[in-house]
Amino acid sequence: MKIELDNRQSEIIDGAAEFARSVLAPRARENDERGAFPEDLVRQMGERGYLGATIPQEYGGLGLDPVAYGLLVAAIEKGDCSASRLLTVHLALAAEAILKCGSEDQIKKWIPSLASGETICAFGLTEPDHGSDAAGIECAYSDLGDEFRLNGHKRWITFSGIADLFLI
Template identity: 45%
Template sequence: MNFDLTDDLQLFQDQIRKFVEREVAPGARERDVGEVFPGEILRKLGETGYLGGTVSPEYGGAGMDYLSYGILIEEIGRADSSLRSTISVQLSLVMRPIEIWGSEEIKRRYLPKLASGEMIGCFGLTEPNAGSDAAAQQTTAIRDGDHYVLNGQKMWITNGGKAHVALVIAQTKPGGGTDTIAAFVVDRDTPGFSTADIHGKLGLRSSNTGQLFFADCRVPADRMVGKVG
């Protein structure tokens, strides 16, 4: 079996590598030591189309296959694993779920801005007392008319302190296990939603890590991604 890259993939790898050597590698150490979030690099990745990842061009994405996506992440990680972490969350845990399970309105509202770097996204799963066990989530989302009211806390969230939008996992029925879990798109400026940065990590310091707090945060019911369970 031949595991060599095709000519097209080799060309893509060469293009990514040149971009990384020019835009990412310089200053990577300084960004890490100073906990400097690479916002400008993300915007440049958006301009080149790389930040569109596997998302369909219909929604502003690059329509990459998974081999191309793997090459993108690998080449960025060679120079700056903090940036790799930031991008992989944006693409795999925010944009991809929205594309698969989001309504048409949600897709068109968020995906083009996430793909361009205009928006940063985070994935709100991990909690102080539940870790990443989705069935043990303590953050709740209780239905109230045309809204869900979110209460709870998320911890160790990549991009959490910089995100314009969060894809949040919550329980619609406390103690209901996986059958009552739901995901919601929550804008940063939604009343009752706040964040805090986590500083002093041992590594990946240029990748923002934060906490998310929800205090009677009212989210429109149509911002649910997918369905309950």
């Protein structure tokens, strides 16, 4: 199967491959041994637009289609698997959920800063007694009138150490 990209998509994917080779790969082992993904690399990914890859251009994203996005993730993954996981959690789980289910105010508030990488979003699904089975979630919220209270336990929240926003 031959995949045809337009010039813009090709430039983005080629740039991501070079970024993965020259910036991510040389630091991947050290980052893995430290158990942390450096904030300077998060910032660089945001500056290059990768953290907004699937976010529509009207919100500051690259607006890539699913095929181009998949190729971008594959290119980044060749340099550092953790960097590609950041993309998938930040975009496919968190940003897409806000775009599809969020209010207009939530979209306006969060999506542009997610696209730029100014805000990093983690996705909290996994619970101690039910793993990642969404049907078994026990975490619940209470409406207290002027605020909401979230009660429950989560674990293994990827990138929770660098996230500014948590989608639970």
